Amino acid sequence: MAASVRLLTAVPICDGHDSAISTINLEFIHHGIEVVYLGYHRSARDIVRAAIQEGVDAIGISSYNGGHVEFFAEVVALLKKQRAAKIGVFGGGGGTITKADATIMQRKGVDRIFFAGTPMEEMIRFAREAYGGRRRRSVKLPRFSAGKRKTMAPCIGITGPGGAGKTTLIDELVLRWLKVQPDARIAILSHDPSIVGKGALLGDRATMIYSQDDRVFMRSLATRGRAGGLSPETAQWVRTMKHGGFDVVFVETVGIGQEAMPFRSKLVDKSIFVMSADYGSQLQLQKIAMLDVADIVVVNKGDLAGAPTAVAEVGRRIERGRSGQRVIATVAKRHRDPGVDCLFEELRS
Amino acid sequence: MSALARICESVEAHARFVREQIRRAREDSKFRAALLKRWRAIRASIATVQTPTGIELPTLALPTSNDPGEIARYLFGEGFPGEFPFVNSIYREMYLPGSGGRMPEEPTRLFAGLGLAEDTNERFHYLTQHQRSIRLSTAFDGPTLYGMDSDADGVFGKIGEGGVAIDTVEDMERLYDRFALGDERLSVSMTINGPAPIILAMYVAAAQRRFGGKVIRKLRGTVQADILKEVQAQNEIIFPLEASLRFLADMVAHTTEHLPRWYPISISGYHIGEAGATPVQQAAYTLSNGFTYVELFRGRGLAVDRFGPRLSFFLDCGLDVEYVALARVCRKLWAIGMRDVFGAGEAAQRLKLHTQTSGRSLIALGFKNNLTRTAIELFLAYLNATNSCHSNSADEPFTTPGEEYVRLAAHAQSILLEETGLFRHMMNLFTGSPGMRILEETLEKAILEEFRTIDRLGGVLAATEQRYQRSQIQEAAHLYEQQTGDGTRPIIGLNRYPASTESFVEPKVVRTPRSRKQLQVDRLRKFKHRHRHQSARALDELAGVVESGGNVFAELLKTVECCSLGQITGRLFEVVGRFRPSV
Ligand code: B12
Numbered sequence: 001m002a003a004s005v006r007l008l009t010a011v012p013i014c015d016g017h018d019s020a021i022s023t024i025n026l027e028f029i030h031h032g033i034e035v036v037y038l039g040y041h042r043s044a045r046d047i048v049r050a051a052i053q054e055g056v057d058a059i060g061i062s063s064y065n066g067g068h069v070e071f072f073a074e075v076v077a078l079l080k081k082q083r084a085a086k087i088g089v090f091g092g093g094g095g096t097i098t099k100a101d102a103t104i105m106q107r108k109g110v111d112r113i114f115f116a117g118t119p120m121e122e123m124i125r126f127a128r129e130a131y132g133g134r135r136r137r138s139v140k141l142p143r144f145s146a147g148k149r150k151t152m153a154p155c156i157g158i159t160g161p162g163g164a165g166k167t168t169l170i171d172e173l174v175l176r177w178l179k180v181q182p183d184a185r186i187a188i189l190s191h192d193p194s195i196v197g198k199g200a201l202l203g204d205r206a207t208m209i210y211s212q213d214d215r216v217f218m219r220s221l222a223t224r225g226r227a228g229g230l231s232p233e234t235a236q237w238v239r240t241m242k243h244g245g246f247d248v249v250f251v252e253t254v255g256i257g258q259e260a261m262p263f264r265s266k267l268v269d270k271s272i273f274v275m276s277a278d279y280g281s282q283l284q285l286q287k288i289a290m291l292d293v294a295d296i297v298v299v300n301k302g303d304l305a306g307a308p309t310a311v312a313e314v315g316r317r318i319e320r321g322r323s324g325q326r327v328i329a330t331v332a333k334r335h336r337d338p339g340v341d342c343l344f345e346e347l348r349s
Numbered sequence: 350m351s352a353l354a355r356i357c358e359s360v361e362a363h364a365r366f367v368r369e370q371i372r373r374a375r376e377d378s379k380f381r382a383a384l385l386k387r388w389r390a391i392r393a394s395i396a397t398v399q400t401p402t403g404i405e406l407p408t409l410a411l412p413t414s415n416d417p418g419e420i421a422r423y424l425f426g427e428g429f430p431g432e433f434p435f436v437n438s439i440y441r442e443m444y445l446p447g448s449g450g451r452m453p454e455e456p457t458r459l460f461a462g463l464g465l466a467e468d469t470n471e472r473f474h475y476l477t478q479h480q481r482s483i484r485l486s487t488a489f490d491g492p493t494l495y496g497m498d499s500d501a502d503g504v505f506g507k508i509g510e511g512g513v514a515i516d517t518v519e520d521m522e523r524l525y526d527r528f529a530l531g532d533e534r535l536s537v538s539m540t541i542n543g544p545a546p547i548i549l550a551m552y553v554a555a556a557q558r559r560f561g562g563k564v565i566r567k568l569r570g571t572v573q574a575d576i577l578k579e580v581q582a583q584n585e586i587i588f589p590l591e592a593s594l595r596f597l598a599d600m601v602a603h604t605t606e607h608l609p610r611w612y613p614i615s616i617s618g619y620h621i622g623e624a625g626a627t628p629v630q631q632a633a634y635t636l637s638n639g640f641t642y643v644e645l646f647r648g649r650g651l652a653v654d655r656f657g658p659r660l661s662f663f664l665d666c667g668l669d670v671e672y673v674a675l676a677r678v679c680r681k682l683w684a685i686g687m688r689d690v691f692g693a694g695e696a697a698q699r700l701k702l703h704t705q706t707s708g709r710s711l712i713a714l715g716f717k718n719n720l721t722r723t724a725i726e727l728f729l730a731y732l733n734a735t736n737s738c739h740s741n742s743a744d745e746p747f748t749t750p751g752e753e754y755v756r757l758a759a760h761a762q763s764i765l766l767e768e769t770g771l772f773r774h775m776m777n778l779f780t781g782s783p784g785m786r787i788l789e790e791t792l793e794k795a796i797l798e799e800f801r802t803i804d805r806l807g808g809v810l811a812a813t814e815q816r817y818q819r820s821q822i823q824e825a826a827h828l829y830e831q832q833t834g835d836g837t838r839p840i841i842g843l844n845r846y847p848a849s850t851e852s853f854v855e856p857k858v859v860r861t862p863r864s865r866k867q868l869q870v871d872r873l874r875k876f877k878h879r880h881r882h883q884s885a886r887a888l889d890e891l892a893g894v895v896e897s898g899g900n901v902f903a904e905l906l907k908t909v910e911c912c913s914l915g916q917i918t919g920r921l922f923e924v925v926g927r928f929r930p931s932v
Binding site for chain 1: 490491492494495497502503504505506507508510511583584585589591592623624625712713714716746747748815823826827830831834843855858860924925926927929930931932
C-alpha cells in the first residue's frame, strides 16, 4: 500500500534553522506521510528540481532567516516555469513570517503558512486534506529529466551495511562524472527504510550535495520494511532509468545484513559492495554473502587505523571466491580521494 | 585512556579529595587549626557595605556554619570566589561597584546586526551610548554566515536580514566606524563560524587600514569559530570537518602569537540548547567539545597555558530548573579537567562565560510576556556569575529587535544589576542553598554520564560523525514540542490561559529595504571590478598555502585585501571540498 501523501521538505538557502522541520518531519511520518527531506541551506532551484524528480504532492518550507516572501515566490514561479504548478507549496517560520507577509505569499500562490504556536495536529490534518489522494504516482520520468543517449545505460548497483558510506561514495562518483564529462546525464535510484508506522523519511538527498544538479535525476524509494533492501517499484524504475537516455544509472540499496544479496536476476550490470574497514573479526568476513558475488568490493574509511589489515584480509577472502573481483580502498569523505578516483576509473573503463 | 574517561576519573578523584579534607578538618587537629586560621583571615578580609536603607552587609556571603567540615567543603569543594574549582565565580569580585560607585566594566553585551554595515554601526552607537566599556557583539546575515557573496544566485532576499551583510574588508571598515578598535575598554565579538577565519582576517585588515599595524596587538574581542557545535546544532559549517578544524587551528596559532588579547574561539552551548537539547546535554556536549579543542591545539604544538586562557564559553539560560546551577557545574568540571588532565595553570582553568537568555522560550502569542521570561532568565544568568550577558528582546520571535524592545532588554540588565539590591551589595547572595546543592550534584552526575557515553562511541569526533549529538538533540526537541502540545510543559498564553486570537498583535518588524540590498550588491560588484587584476593571483596564492600546509590565516590577511568573502570560500571549496551535511 502506497502512502497517500508524499512531501518534500527543506529549509531555504542561507538558513540552518532545522529544528522545527526536523520535528515536523517526524510528526508527518508518524502519521503515515512519506517525506523526502532535502535538508537546510537549499536553493529554490534545488528544491523545485528535487520536488519534480521525486514526484511529490507538495513542498513544505521552513524559513527563519528572512527573505521568505521572495524565496517562496521564487519556488512557486520555478514550479510554474517547469509546468509543475500542481505541486503545492506551504510552510512556516514561527513569528518571522508575519500575518501580513502570509497574506502576500498566499496571493503569490503559497497554499498556507503556519504561524508560531500552531498545534502539530493542525499541520498534519492540513497536509492530508490538501494534498491527500491527489494523483497516482506512476513510474515515469518527468519531462526535462531524460538524457539524450540512445543506447541502454549501464546500471551499477551499490550495496553494503548501514553506515559504510554508500551514499557519500555515489555522490563523490557523481562529482567526478559531471566534471570529466560535461554532457553527462546520471540517474540515481536510492532506497531508504521506512520507520515504524506508516510513513517514511527519505533523507539521502540532504547528504548528496553534488547530485543536486540539473544533469542528475534522482528518485528516492521507501522500502517499507521489505527484505532485501529494495522496493516493489525498484525493478520498474531501473528499467525506466536504463532506457531514459542516461550515461549511467546507480542503484543504492538500504543498509543490508550479512546474508543479504539484494541484486537478483540481472537487475544491475555491475555490483559494488561497500564496507567499512572496521567490520570486526575475520569470522565476520566469512559470513558476508555479497563478498562472493560483488564485482567490486570497496573498503571504505581507509583512514581508520586497521584499514591496511582490513584490505589485505578482504583480498584474501575474495581470492577464494570467484575470479575477476577487485578490492579498492577508499576514504569517501575525503575530498579528491585517490581511492575514489581509482573506483571511478574502473567504472568508466 | 581517552581524555573524557580521564576527566570523569579526575572529577571522582577530586570528590574523594574533598571528602578527605572534610574528614581531616573534623578529625585532624593540626589541619583544623590551619584551616580555621585561614578562614578567619578570609572573613577579616571581607569589606562591609552600607545599603541605601542603612543596613550593613559584608560584600561577600560566606557559609555561616562554624563546622570545620563545612568550611573545608566550601573551600575545597566549591572554592572561594576566584579560586579552584571556581564553582562560585572565576574572579573574586563580579558585579560589585568599583571605586566610582559603578561597575568597572558592564557585563551587558547585546548581540546586534541588521541591514548594511552602516545600519549596524548606527545600532552599535545607539546601544553603547551610555556605556563606559564598549562591548560590541555582531550578528551576520545568512549569506555571510554561509560564506556567500551578496550577489550570489538566489540570496538577494536574505541580504541584511537577521544580521549584517559583510562581503569585503571595506564593509568591515564601515561596520566599526567611529569606534576606537585599539582601545582598552572596547571589545568586539563576532558570531561567525564556517567562514570565521576569513571574517576575522577582514576585521584585522580593516583595523590595520584604519589605525596602522600597531593596533593589531591591542585588538580585543572574540570570534565564535566553534565548528563542532555547527555540525551538532547550528548548521553553519561550510568546509569538511577536517579542513575546518585545520583552518581553526591555524587561526588560533596565529592569534595566540599576534593578537594576544583575542579570544579565537567561543565554545558554545547556546546553539545546542536552542536547537532543543536539554540543559544536561547542552553542558555535556559543550564541555566535551571544549576538551576536544584543547587536545587538537595541543596536537598542533601549542602550549595549553598559551591558548588555554584565550578559550571562552557561551551558554544558554532558559526557564528550566537546571539553569539555577548549570554554569556553576560547568566551571567546576572545566577547571578539574584542565588542571588534572591537561596540566593547565590557573588562567586556563577559568571558564570565561558569556550567557544569552533563551530565545526559544520566547513566545509569539502574547509576546509582551517575554519581558517577564527574559527578566527571570537574566536573574538566573547572573546568579551563575556569568562574565557577560545578552538579554533577548520581547519581539524575539518575530524580528531582529526594534529599538524600543532592545532598549527594554538592555535596561532589564541595568535594573537587575544597578537598581535592585540583588547583586550590587553582596556577592554570592544566593549560593549554598540546599536546593542549589542538590541540583549541582544531580547535574554533575548526569553530565559525567554523557561524557562516558560519548567516550564509548569513540570520543567527540567519532560521536559527532555518527550523528550522536545531533540525534539526541533532535529527539529532545521533538519531546519538547510534544510536551508543549499536550500541556505537560505549561506555556502561559499558549497552552495555558491563552489569549483570544483576535486580540493578537504583532510588533513592528525590522526589514532591509530592496534599495539597501541593491546598494550592497552594487558596491560589492565595484569592489570586485576594482580588484579584478589582483584577485586571481591572491586566490592562487591562498590555494598554494592550503595545499602546502602553511598557515592559512596568515595568508588570508593578505587575500582579504582584494578578494570578497564569496571569492575566497569559492576557491577554498575547490581545494578542500564542501561540508557534507548529515541531517
Ligand atoms: C532556535 C533558534 C535558533 C537556533 C536554531 C537551531 C536549529 N538547528 O534549528 C540557533 C541558536 C542555532 C539560531 C541561530 C540563528 N538565528 Co535563530 N532563532 C531560533 C528561535 C529562538 C526559535 C526558532 C524555532 O526553532 N522554534 C521552534 C519551532 C518548532 O516553533 P515555531 O518557530 O514557532 O514554528 C511553528 C510554526 O511556524 C510551524 N512551522 C515552522 N516551520 C514550518 C514548516 C512547515 C512545512 C510547516 C507545515 C510548519 C512550520 O511549526 C511550529 C509549531 O507550531 C527564533 C526566535 C523564536 N523565539 O521564534 C530565532 C530566530 C528565528 N533566529 C534568528 C536569527 C537572526 C538567527 C541567526 C541568523 C543569528 C545570527 N546572526 O547568527 C542564526 C542563524 C542560524 C542559521 N544556521 O541559519 C531570528 C530571525 C530574524 C529575522 N528573520 O528577521 C529569530 C526570529 C530571532 C531574532 N529575533 O533575532 N536560532
